[in-house]
Amino acid sequence: MAHEIQADQAVATARFGDRVAEAVERKRSQLLVGLDPRPDLLPVELRGDAHLGREHAADAFARFCRGLVDAVAPYVVGVKPQLAFFEALGADGMRAFEEVCAYARSAELLVVADGKRGDVSSTARAYAAAYLERAEERPPLADALTVNPYLGRDAVEPFLAACRRDGGGIFCVLKTSNAGSADVQDLVLSDGRPLWHEVARLVREWGEDLVGEHGLSSVGVVVGATHPRAIGEARRALPQSILLLPGVGAQGATPADVARAFASGPASALVNVSRSVIYAYRVEGGDWRSAAGAEAARVRRDVWAVAGW
Amino acid sequence: MAHEIQADQAVATARFGDRVAEAVERKRSQLLVGLDPRPDLLPVELRGDAHLGREHAADAFARFCRGLVDAVAPYVVGVKPQLAFFEALGADGMRAFEEVCAYARSAELLVVADGKRGDVSSTARAYAAAYLERAEERPPLADALTVNPYLGRDAVEPFLAACRRDGGGIFCVLKTSNAGSADVQDLVLSDGRPLWHEVARLVREWGEDLVGEHGLSSVGVVVGATHPRAIGEARRALPQSILLLPGVGAQGATPADVARAFASGPASALVNVSRSVIYAYRVEGGDWRSAAGAEAARVRRDVWAVAGW
Numbered sequence: 001m002a003h004e005i006q007a008d009q010a011v012a013t014a015r016f017g018d019r020v021a022e023a024v025e026r027k028r029s030q031l032l033v034g035l036d037p038r039p040d041l042l043p044v045e046l047r048g049d050a051h052l053g054r055e056h057a058a059d060a061f062a063r064f065c066r067g068l069v070d071a072v073a074p075y076v077v078g079v080k081p082q083l084a085f086f087e088a089l090g091a092d093g094m095r096a097f098e099e100v101c102a103y104a105r106s107a108e109l110l111v112v113a114d115g116k117r118g119d120v121s122s123t124a125r126a127y128a129a130a131y132l133e134r135a136e137e138r139p140p141l142a143d144a145l146t147v148n149p150y151l152g153r154d155a156v157e158p159f160l161a162a163c164r165r166d167g168g169g170i171f172c173v174l175k176t177s178n179a180g181s182a183d184v185q186d187l188v189l190s191d192g193r194p195l196w197h198e199v200a201r202l203v204r205e206w207g208e209d210l211v212g213e214h215g216l217s218s219v220g221v222v223v224g225a226t227h228p229r230a231i232g233e234a235r236r237a238l239p240q241s242i243l244l245l246p247g248v249g250a251q252g253a254t255p256a257d258v259a260r261a262f263a264s265g266p267a268s269a270l271v272n273v274s275r276s277v278i279y280a281y282r283v284e285g286g287d288w289r290s291a292a293g294a295e296a297a298r299v300r301r302d303v304w305a306v307a308g309w
Numbered sequence: 310m311a312h313e314i315q316a317d318q319a320v321a322t323a324r325f326g327d328r329v330a331e332a333v334e335r336k337r338s339q340l341l342v343g344l345d346p347r348p349d350l351l352p353v354e355l356r357g358d359a360h361l362g363r364e365h366a367a368d369a370f371a372r373f374c375r376g377l378v379d380a381v382a383p384y385v386v387g388v389k390p391q392l393a394f395f396e397a398l399g400a401d402g403m404r405a406f407e408e409v410c411a412y413a414r415s416a417e418l419l420v421v422a423d424g425k426r427g428d429v430s431s432t433a434r435a436y437a438a439a440y441l442e443r444a445e446e447r448p449p450l451a452d453a454l455t456v457n458p459y460l461g462r463d464a465v466e467p468f469l470a471a472c473r474r475d476g477g478g479i480f481c482v483l484k485t486s487n488a489g490s491a492d493v494q495d496l497v498l499s500d501g502r503p504l505w506h507e508v509a510r511l512v513r514e515w516g517e518d519l520v521g522e523h524g525l526s527s528v529g530v531v532v533g534a535t536h537p538r539a540i541g542e543a544r545r546a547l548p549q550s551i552l553l554l555p556g557v558g559a560q561g562a563t564p565a566d567v568a569r570a571f572a573s574g575p576a577s578a579l580v581n582v583s584r585s586v587i588y589a590y591r592v593e594g595g596d597w598r599s600a601a602g603a604e605a606a607r608v609r610r611d612v613w614a615v616a617g618w
Contacts, residue, residue: 036432084428084435090450091404098399114432118457119393119425120487123345126393141399148427150459150482152489173459178429180461187507188499195504198496 016144016169017216020242023077023110024267030307031300032112033072033292034246034274035081035100037061041279043288058092061085065100068278069107071293075300078110078143080272101141111142112244116173118148124155128162132170144169146222146244149199156206160219163210169218169242172203174234177224177247196230200237211240216267220244223261225253225271232260243269248299249276255302266309273299325453325478326525326576329551332386332419333576339616340609341421342381342601343555343583344390344409346370350588352597367401370394374409377587378416380602384609387419387452389581410450420451421553425482427457433464437471453478455531455553458508465515469528472519478527478551481512483543486533486556505539509546520549525576529553532570534562534580541569552578557608558585564611575618582608
């Protein structure tokens with residue numbers, strides 16, 4: 001019993017960068033699987049229930065995501081549930097979200113809640129409490145949260161405080177995978193740099209005092225794998241940040257596109273794959289769990305190979 | 310019955326700008342009250358329950374917000390529930406959020422869900438479904454949603470599509486009330502303008518084909534009332550957008566600071582007041598409902614006077 005309490009406290013106080021580094025080493029994987037449940041894409045055996053109302057749809061989401069966790073757990077360091085898909089089912093969806101987060105953590109996977117949250121500080125404190133803070137009787141819902149940096153330092157500070165206290169991390173949205181990312185993120189500043197380079201400089205400052213023993217900060221960034229050149233630039237601008245790289249698979253990027261992200265070490269980048277893993281059964285046929293597991297195993301191997309560690 | 314259905318469809322298809330214009334005219338008010346329930350600030354009669362766990366705290370939130378809706382309804386055009394505070398109580402909190410939104414709508418108030426959401430298009434579609442779209446058996450949860458523009462046009466498009474179809478609106482975060490808003494929003498572009506001026510130009514484009522009969526677009530912006538000069542600049546850059554102005558009251562801005570926001574008409578700006586109304590009883594004493602109602606009546610009158618219509 002005393003042993004259990006000690007282990008629990010050790011997990012809680014370790015810095016997020018160290019937790020990622022240890023998970024990557026232990027699993028020999030830099031893969032996250034994105035949990036993006038959508039009613040119209042669920043396996044037939046689950047889809048039947050999902051049309052009976054939100055409560056049933058949320059149950060179907062939870063069963064789908066638990067099945068995915070079981071299937072991909074050997075091959076991934078964590079999962080990235082996308083809050084929007086759960087929120088689309090309202091409170092029932094959020095109940096499923098909580099269940100899925102707890103299930104993934106019980107499978108010893110890191111949970112990156114993908115919510116792109118961000119607001120003024122009194123509000124950001126509530127978001128930090130929702131996702132990154134230990135409450136009396138429960139551990140933090142997630143290990144990390146994606147955060148939007150548009151509101152500046154004081155809006156991010158409550159998340160940093162939560163990371164300091166409870167060992168979580170954040171990934172600031174830096175340069176996203178979509179075409180429209182150019183509209184704002186690529187705007188040219190008076191010194192000739194694109195806007196997102198200045199956001200990278202700010203993120204480096206924000207994460208400076210949260211660097212763990214493995215040299216990785218609790219403050220990472222999201223960079224779309226669809227922009228290979230941006231990955232190299234982000235790597236140089238943020239040598240101690242973990243790069244979270246969505247866009248491999250359905251969005252068109254390949255493992256080769258992300259190779260340079262690993263220049264700061266084997267755990268210095270995490271590749272997220274969502275649709276091409278979780279809906280692999282729609283292409284490959286067969287059991288949806290087996291198809292997801294096989295695809296996760298394949299991507300994990302390819303990413304590990306290009307990372308070159 | 311036929312009449313009811315027609316009325317319902319009329320509400321659904323009217324443009325958001327027209328719905329705001331009609332509400333402002335009917336209520337003679339440009340005030341929104343922000344619903345920011347926090348366990349530690351609840352009236353004592355509700356706080357007792359809130360410490361018995363999340364379900365009880367969520368019930369207390371719902372009772373608090375319903376009481377506030379009753380108290381301020383005569384003086385406001387709508388309410389702006391802040392999602393973060395509800396999310397901090399997890400699925401129980403989201404259940405309370407849904408209940409509060411439905412209650413406010415039944416009191417014929419507009420509901421602006423304050424979530425600052427934003428993500429790539431497939432994900433933004435899920436957020437639009439969550440907050441702005443009519444589902445089979447239910448009306449949209451909210452009339453409008455605050456949105457973060459950092460991901461660009463294609464990430465906003467799903468919200469615009471929802472607004473076109475179901476009559477909702479969005480408020481893009483432009484220049485926020487916090488000090489840290491300078492970090493990113495005020496960055497100087499190569500042509501000498503601050504970044505947020507270019508975001509304003511983008512927002513104008515996004516909202517161009519959603520202008521209603523009253524000349525107001527479904528695409529508005531959030532501008533902190535703590536920056537009076539920015540309000541004037543935003544007004545000129547976005548003559549057809551409704552300016553949502555937080556920051557009056559606890560954050561230090563006064564009704565006089567927002568006067569120029571109304572240059573495009575009596576409904577061309579909405580002033581949001583949160584803490585100084587909903588927690589007025591902590592300063593004024595007495596019944597929390599009466600204190601909130603009295604403060605809302607006072608701010609409504611002051612804003613109406615400076616708007617000068």
